[in-house]
Every structure is written in C-alpha cells, then in structure tokens.
Amino acid sequence: MDGEFVTGDVVDPHGWQLDRYAEDFGTLFAEYHDIKEQFDRALKESPRAGEIQRGLATMLSGMADVGVVVTDGNGTILEASPATTEMLGHEPRLVHGCPLALLIAEADRKTIADLVLTLGREATDVRVTSIVGKALSGRVLRVPDPEQGYRITWLLRMAEAAAGDIGQRGALFSQLYARSTNGILVTDAWGTILSANPAFTKITGYTEAEVLGKTPRLLSSGRHDREFFDRMWQSLAENGEWQGEIWNRRKNGEIYLEWLHIIATSVDRSGPVDYIAMFYDVGHFHADRDRIYELANHDSLTGLPNRALCKDRLQQVIAQARRVGGSVGLLFIDLDRFKEINDTLGHAVGDQVLMDFSWRLVHAVRDTDTAARLGGDEFVVIAPGLANEDDIRVVAQKIIDSLAVPFVIDGRDLYVGASVGVAVYPTHGDSADELLRQADTAMYAAKGGGGNACHFFDDTLERRRAQRMDIEAGLRRALAQGQLRLVYQPQVAAGDGRLVGVEALLRWDRPGHGVVPPDQFIPLAEATGLILPIGEWVLRAACLQLAAWRDAGLPPLRMAVNVAARQLNDVDFVSRVVAVLEETETPPGNLELEITESQLMEKMHTGLDNLKRLRELGVAVAVDDFGTGYSSLGRVQSLPIDRIKIDKSFVADLNVSGDSYAIAHAIVAMALALRLEVIAEGVEHAEQAHLLAGIQCHEFQGYLYGEPQPPEAIAAMLQQLQKGQAS
Numbered sequence: 001m002d003g004e005f006v007t008g009d010v011v012d013p014h015g016w017q018l019d020r021y022a023e024d025f026g027t028l029f030a031e032y033h034d035i036k037e038q039f040d041r042a043l044k045e046s047p048r049a050g051e052i053q054r055g056l057a058t059m060l061s062g063m064a065d066v067g068v069v070v071t072d073g074n075g076t077i078l079e080a081s082p083a084t085t086e087m088l089g090h091e092p093r094l095v096h097g098c099p100l101a102l103l104i105a106e107a108d109r110k111t112i113a114d115l116v117l118t119l120g121r122e123a124t125d126v127r128v129t130s131i132v133g134k135a136l137s138g139r140v141l142r143v144p145d146p147e148q149g150y151r152i153t154w155l156l157r158m159a160e161a162a163a164g165d166i167g168q169r170g171a172l173f174s175q176l177y178a179r180s181t182n183g184i185l186v187t188d189a190w191g192t193i194l195s196a197n198p199a200f201t202k203i204t205g206y207t208e209a210e211v212l213g214k215t216p217r218l219l220s221s222g223r224h225d226r227e228f229f230d231r232m233w234q235s236l237a238e239n240g241e242w243q244g245e246i247w248n249r250r251k252n253g254e255i256y257l258e259w260l261h262i263i264a265t266s267v268d269r270s271g272p273v274d275y276i277a278m279f280y281d282v283g284h285f286h287a288d289r290d291r292i293y294e295l296a297n298h299d300s301l302t303g304l305p306n307r308a309l310c311k312d313r314l315q316q317v318i319a320q321a322r323r324v325g326g327s328v329g330l331l332f333i334d335l336d337r338f339k340e341i342n343d344t345l346g347h348a349v350g351d352q353v354l355m356d357f358s359w360r361l362v363h364a365v366r367d368t369d370t371a372a373r374l375g376g377d378e379f380v381v382i383a384p385g386l387a388n389e390d391d392i393r394v395v396a397q398k399i400i401d402s403l404a405v406p407f408v409i410d411g412r413d414l415y416v417g418a419s420v421g422v423a424v425y426p427t428h429g430d431s432a433d434e435l436l437r438q439a440d441t442a443m444y445a446a447k448g449g450g451g452n453a454c455h456f457f458d459d460t461l462e463r464r465r466a467q468r469m470d471i472e473a474g475l476r477r478a479l480a481q482g483q484l485r486l487v488y489q490p491q492v493a494a495g496d497g498r499l500v501g502v503e504a505l506l507r508w509d510r511p512g513h514g515v516v517p518p519d520q521f522i523p524l525a526e527a528t529g530l531i532l533p534i535g536e537w538v539l540r541a542a543c544l545q546l547a548a549w550r551d552a553g554l555p556p557l558r559m560a561v562n563v564a565a566r567q568l569n570d571v572d573f574v575s576r577v578v579a580v581l582e583e584t585e586t587p588p589g590n591l592e593l594e595i596t597e598s599q600l601m602e603k604m605h606t607g608l609d610n611l612k613r614l615r616e617l618g619v620a621v622a623v624d625d626f627g628t629g630y631s632s633l634g635r636v637q638s639l640p641i642d643r644i645k646i647d648k649s650f651v652a653d654l655n656v657s658g659d660s661y662a663i664a665h666a667i668v669a670m671a672l673a674l675r676l677e678v679i680a681e682g683v684e685h686a687e688q689a690h691l692l693a694g695i696q697c698h699e700f701q702g703y704l705y706g707e708p709q710p711p712e713a714i715a716a717m718l719q720q721l722q723k724g725q726a727s
C-alpha cells in the first residue's frame with residue numbers, strides 16, 4: 001500500500017501533490033479537507049477504525065508539551081496532537097495528509113525522509129528544525145499496524161534552551177521576530193504563508209491566524225504589472241533576494257507603500273526554497289521625501305521652482321533642443337524699485353509683492369514655459385522653442401505690462417517695474433550656466449537704461465560684464481590690501497577765501513592700472529554692496545585725518561564725506577557713524593555728510609530717519625549736485641539738511657544772461673529763504689566766483705581754490721590759515 005492512499009489516490013511523500021499545492025489558500029484548504037475526509041472515511045470503513053481512533057485519542061490527549069505525530073509508512077501525517085501546532089506552524093487538522101518532511105526545515109528534510117525509509121523496530125532519536133524555525137528533539141517509533149503494515153509515531157518536543165547556543169540564539173531571534181517593528185512573513189516555496197509576526201499585523205491589519213496558509217497575494221494592491229513581479233522572481237532566482245518599493249493593500253483596503261526585502265532561505269539552489277519577507281511602511285518617509293524635495297527645489301515664499309530646479313529644467317530643455325535642433329529662450333527678470341519697497345515698507349510688504357508678482361508672471365507665460373525665482377527679486381522664464389526676437393519681445397512685454405497695474409498691499413498702491421534680459425540657446429550660449437549668465441548681463445543693460453525694458457544679450461555686454469567682474473574682484477582686494485586712499489578738496493568762504501572745510505574724495509591706486517577715479521568703481525561698489533565696507537573705511541579714514549590735523553595743532557576744519565544711498569539706508573548707519581566719531585574723538589559738528597539730491601528725492605524712510613538722528617547729534621548734512629534733481633521748495637523745506645551744493649554743471653556755463661545763472665540765482669534765493677547755507681562746486685574761474693558772490697553764495701569749491709589733494713597739502717593750507725589768524 002506504500003504510496004497509495006486508502007481511497008486509491010497516489011500520494012508520494014516527496015512529491016506530495018505539489019502541483020496541487022496551489023498558491024491560493026482556498027484551494028489549499030480544500031485539499032487538506034479533501035484528504036482529511038478521505039482519511040476519516042477510510043477509518044470509518046476499517047474494521048479496526050474504532051480501536052485506532054481510540055488508541056490515538058488516548059495517546060494524544062493530555063500531552064501538552066509533547067507533540068505526537070503519527071504518519072503512515074510513507075511519512076504522510078495521519079494524526080497530530082494539539083501540541084504540534086506551535087512546533088509545525090499549523091493546526092493539527094491542517095496537516096493531515098501532508099508529508100511530515102514538508103513541515104520540516106529544508107536542511108533537515110533529508111533526515112526525515114531517510115528515517116521514514118530506514119527506520120527499524122528500534123526507537124531512534126531525532127533532532128530537526130521545523131519549517132517555522134522551531135528546534136525539535138524527540139524519538140521516532142515504528143509501530144506495527146495490521147492494516148497499514150506499520151505506522152510511525154513521532155514524539156517531538158521543543159528543544160530546551162539549554163540545548164546550547166542554537167537554543168539561545170533561537171530565543172534571541174524569537175524576540176527579534178516578535179518585537180521587530182518590521183513586518184516579517186515566512187512563506188514556503190509556493191508562497192504559502194507559514195508565519196507572520198506582530199508587526200505584520202500592525203502594518204497590514206491582518207492577524208497571523210487570518211493569513212496562515214494564504215499567500216501574500218491577499219495583500220496585492222493591483223498597482224504592479226506582471227513585469228514587476230517577473231523581475232522580482234528573476235532576482236530571487238538569480239540573487240537569492242529582492243528588495244524594493246511595492247504598493248500593497250491593508251485589510252481596511254487602504255493602499256500603502258512598503259519597502260520589501262525578500263530573502264530566499266535555501267542554501268542549495270537545487271531544491272525548493274522558503275522565503276522570508278521583511279518590510280516596513282515607507283509612506284511617511286515618502287511624505288518627508290516629498291517635503292524635502294519640495295524644499296530643495298522650490299522657493300518657499302512663492303512656490304515657484306528655485307535656482308536648482310530652474311537650472312535642472314534649463315539643462316533638460318537645452319538637451320532636448322540640442323537633439324532636435326531647436327531653441328530655448330531665457331528671460332531674466334529683475335524688479336525695478338523693489339529694494340526701495342523692501343527698505344521703506346519692510347520685508348512683509350516686500351514678500352507680498354514678490355508673491356503677487358510670481359502669480360502674475362506665471363499667468364503671463366505659457367503652461368509649457370517654466371517660471372522660476374532665483375532669489376531676491378530675480379526671476380526667470382524658460383521658454384522652450386522660443387528664438388525669434390519679436391516673439392520673445394512679446395513675452396517680455398507681457399511680463400512688463402503685468403506690472404502696469406499696481407500691487408495693492410495694506411491699502412497702498414505699490415508700483416514696481418521689470419528689467420528683462422534675454423539670452424537664446426544656441427545663439428548666446430549652449431549651457432544652462434552660460435545662458436543664465438548672458439541673460440543676467442542683458443538684464444543689467446536693461447536696468448542701466450532706466451528699467452522697465454527688455455534687452456537682448458550681445459557681445460559688448462559680455463565685455464562690459466567681464467570688466468565689471470574684474471573691477472569687483474579688484475575692489476575686494478583693494479580694501480584688504482590698502483590700495484584705497486583719500487584726497488581732500490578745499491572749500492572756502494566766499495567773502496575772504498578762507499579755508500572752511502574739505503571734501504574727502506576717494507582714490508584707488510590699482511596696481512597695473514594707475515589711479516582709478518571713483519565714478520569708475522563707486523556705482524559698482526553700490527551695486528554689489530561693497531560700498532558698505534568701503535564707505536565705512538572712508539568715514540573712518542576722514543575722521544582719523546581730522547584727528548591727525550588736530551593732533552598736529554592745526555585749526556579745526558569741516559570734513560565733508562560722501563555717503564551712498566545704500567549706506568544711508570542701512571539700518572546700522574547711525575550706530576556706525578557714532579562709533580567712528582567716538583573712536584576718532586571727532587566732534588560731530590566737524591563732520592558733514594554729503595548726499596545727492598536724487599537720493600533725497602527717493603522715498604527712503606530709513607535714510608531720512610538716519611539723517612534726522614544724525615543731525616540731532618550735531619552732524620551736518622549737505623545736498624550734493626543740487627539743481628539736477630528738480631526738488632521743490634516744499635520738499636527741501638521738509639528735509640533735515642544744513643547746506644546745498646549747487647551742481648558744477650550750472651557753475652560751468654555761468655554768465656549773467658544764461659539759464660544756469662538764473663537757476664543758480666533761484667537756488668541761492670531759496671536756500672537763503674530756508675536759512676540754508678549754499679556752496680557752489682566746480683568753481684574754476686574768478687569770473688564764476690565773482691558772479692556767485694554777487695548772488696550771495698556762501699562758499700566755493702573748485703579747481704580755482706585747489707584740486708583734491710593729499711593731506712599734507714591741506715595741512716600746509718591750515719598752517720597758513722593759522723599764521724594768518726595769529727598775525
């Protein structure tokens with residue numbers, strides 16, 4: 001009867017209907033029941049059925065720690081006691097009809113098979129590991145059976161922990177298995193779930209009991225196609241493992257993403273393998289990752305792509321254009337007067353303007369274009385396929401026009417403009433960096449022309465940009481290497497030509513370039529912010545010079561120092577000036593700050609506030625280049641100033657019947673009315689001085705009285721003055 005079940009079905013213990021051991025648990029369960037029913041029927045039909053059942057029942061009852069498994073001569077399980085559940089990973093009723101070898105770990109299956117084939121009448125000791133990793137030790141008995149030839153009774157016990165290291169390690173692994181936050185699932189070679197740990201339940205919502213005997217397919221989300229699983233199985237077959245992200249479905253229907261690592265446990269690839277699947281829910285990692293990606297690639301204020309993503313997109317569209325011989329238009333946008341808004345109304349208002357503008361920008365361009373914020377008030381638009389100058393100008397004009405309507409923030413109408421620089425791939429550059437640089441250069445040209453305009457890149461701009469960069473780099477070194485110095489131009493009283501003050505004027509002794517005049521580098525220093533350290537250096541150097549003359553016993557002198565807009569609007573300006581005055585022991589009344597009329601015409605809250613505070617401290621304020629900015633009388637009246645400097649352009653062509661004379665006259669009259677002092681600059685000829693004195697101009701400055709000169713020359717003049725006063 002070997003190999004033949006009582007009903008006539010052929011049951012091979014080593015090839016036990018494996019093809020029927022279907023993946024699907026339902027089928028599997030049905031098969032077990034089929035077999036069990038057949039066995040039960042066979043028992044009922046047997047004349048000794050009652051005796052057998054009674055014997056089994058007696059033997060199996062009350063053996064809580066000893067598992068008893070009865071197999072036929074082929075090793076097919078006929079009966080199993082309740083205690084085997086934990087050892088073999090299945091309830092006794094589920095293992096009926098199953099070859100015992102299949103419930104034993106791969107490595108020990110041969111031991112079981114050999115025992116079944118060779119077992120004599122003597123009891124034999126056995127030590128194996130079950131499929132669910134339980135170390136088992138016990139005794140095997142061959143019991144004669146008149147009907148079946150013989151039966152084999154396996155008396156199994158879980159191996160004691162004291163049995164050695166393996167036991168201890170087993171205990172550790174058990175803990176790991178039970179307490180791991182990773183879900184762990186063990187399946188046999190056919191995917192039947194043999195065990196699942198508590199974390200599995202926590203993640204999927206299924207208890208172990210609910211999944212035992214089923215396949216992992218019950219977790220399927222349906223999101224992966226056949227190729228996905230083909231690749232997984234291929235990797236398992238070739239490498240013995242697979243890992244990756246997989247969408248699965250929880251018991252409550254929710255789909256989630258897990259990181260899954262499957263290991264094939266077979267050492268010997270020739271036989272069937274078991275699989276251990278370990279996984280964890282990576283949903284929250286993904287949420288974090290998405291957030292990190294968002295932060296890394298998008299501007300947090302406007303939500304637009306940031307510089308990094310912009311560059312990435314630009315590289316992509318350039319690569320695409322290169323492949324198909326296409327083009328890419330790049331528009332570099334810088335807001336005009338934005339800084340003023342930021343400085344005067346604060347950053348919250350500035351931020352609102354930037355947010356509103358980004359919205360307008362996105363709506364001014366096509367969906368296929370990318371609008372990005374590079375930082376500050378700099379934006380770009382990447383327009384794939386755009387190369388024609390007219391077409392690009394249309395886009396640029398739309399952007400400029402979008403700003404025609406004011407931003408209404410906190411009930412205030414705020415107007416900003418836009419300077420747009422354009423560079424085109426491949427005409428102006430063939431890399432993202434180059435194109436961005438060229439468009440930036442073109443933007444500067446648009447801004448230099450007064451703003452609210454579009455300018456295309458050309459080679460002249462590139463040369464000018466290179467020059468600018470050269471000056472900027474040189475200027476940084478100049479400050480550090482002491483290449484800056486001050487010269488001083490006399491200011492004299494109109495009545496007697498007495499020296500009353502000097503204007504400190506900056507010079508840069510640039511190695512290899514000679515003396516660089518300030519108007520060649522001050523605008524750049526302002527644009528780059530270098531004016532702040534440079535301006536502070538000038539202020540300190542001028543005050544130190546005053547101290548040196550004072551220490552030399554020379555009479556006190558007014559020192560006029562030019563202040564750039566950026567300095568004046570710096571919130572720390574007052575404290576910096578005060579610190580220098582204290583440090584150099586300069587009386588505030590000896591210092592005069594020169595600001596241009598155009599600076600005063602700008603709406604500068606911080607700047608005006610700074611001036612007021614400094615005047616309260618005793619520092620004088622003069623308005624430079626007066627007459628060029630068309631200030632109204634009312635405006636001048638409200639300003640915290642002491643002196644007006646008539647611009648040298650009016651002085652240059654002064655004659656009694658000319659416009660300049662009329663303007664100079666009006667300026668002096670206004671100044672006198674407002675009780676302001678007046679100094680005329682650029683006085684080169686005695687005739688000019690004569691005419692200016694005639695209209696009651698108080699002081700003169702110009703080549704007629706002395707060019708800007710080194711401190712020693714001024715010291716000599718002061719000595720003369722001293723002598724004159726003494727005699």
Ligand SMILES: Nc1nc2c(ncn2[C@@H]2O[C@H](COP(=O)(O)O[C@H]3[C@@H](O)[C@H](n4cnc5c(=O)[nH]c(N)nc54)O[C@@H]3COP(=O)(O)O)[C@@H](O)[C@H]2O)c(=O)[nH]1
Pocket residue numbers: 489503504505506517518519522538562563564624625648681682683684701702703704708
């Ligand atoms: N922010 C700062 N600006 C500064 C500083 N030092 C100078 N400057 C500004 O640079 C501009 C050019 O200055 P500079 O080349 O020194 O020219 C000055 C005089 O040399 C020139 N001048 C004086 N008298 C005459 C004259 O009779 N004829 C004539 N053609 N030129 C003359 O005028 C310049 C002084 O101008 P102003 O300041 O307006 O009184 C100039 O705008 C400087 O302000 C600095 O440290 N910081």
